[in-house]
Amino acid sequence: MDREDQKNFRKWFKPSWSYVTGAVLLSVLQVITLIVTQEPLGITSAFSYWAIRLQDVLGFGTPAQLTMVTQLLGARETLWFEENLVTLRNLGIILGALLSALLASQFRLKKIKSGQQALTALLGGLLMGYGSSIAAGCNIGAFFSGIGSMSLSGWVFGLFLFIGAFIGGKLLIRFLI
């Protein structure tokens, strides 16, 4: 790759897009996804699916959805990702972001700095996992797709997300920074 090429590639892949560009492209992707898959974008149903499967394997408890999954499991021989295509899409999100970061030379391996940081990451994940599984989704499925689908639940969830984020910000200032 000579200097001139490099300059051109940098121009194409290095600059960030504006938030509005991102908003337009995400909306286009949402609408195409609704038409093709008959459902809007969602992420957390994949976590739910695997949590239920793991619980089934370990053999403790029977959450309400467990029967549904075991029926699916017994029904046919399938590739692992075919029963939950959302998992495949989530994998795509990780690799799509990796691709974007590499092309812009923004990939950096960021190591965990301290035990406190690891604990915060774990706690934040636990809270999000619990919250999304009782409220039927995350920022994408319950909020973005919910409001896009003109569901009142999306607005209610969004209002309390805002309150939660405010509390989280206070905690961040009080304990972590």
Added chain:
Amino acid sequence: MNLNDQKKDDFAKQFSVGLVLFVMLLMVGVILFQYAPIIAFFWLSGLGFGYILQRSRFCFVAAFRDPALTGSTAVTRGVLVALALTTIGFTAVKYFYHLTSQTIPGQSYIASIGMNTVVGGIIFGIGMVIAGGCASGMLMRIGEGFEMHLITLVGFFLGTMLGNNHLQWWNNHWMWIKEGVFLPDLFGWAGALIIQLLVIALLYGLAIKWEEKQEL
């Protein structure tokens, strides 16, 4: 070698790896397409989703957190634009299915409303701010190389397992509107669309005012 040359070298290296990855991802797409087009669609739409999120630094956490924490509403306004555009697109698609008497797609996302929506929202809001990423942001940052968000993913999974087992309890005791509320059922298609877009516009105006107030 000065710093500038080093930077250029790093660019060439990462870019080359990126090109190889791009070809590999497309090849997987082709293999999946031969298996079933819909599977390839999930794969490619995921890649597109991740690419857009990373390139535009679109972060739902920042949209909720920054107005109070830093006073900036740039991301918040970006999210509001996305909400407005997606509302218009979804409503057009849904209305078309309604007119042609077909089953309206995506109606399973009209979720029930209850205390679980309230508590879930608050808990999720706290979690995403202290973890520095929500579900999509976490996946995006794993791709960018953040080890911390792999731990968040483990936590997310464990939290989901716990929540799954409590879901029945929440539904039995704290459900307010089981079938959820599809706004066009209340206000008609045009009415709901207009009201929702007006609310989004109002929030957009508030976001501009809020940021101006911070700068004074």
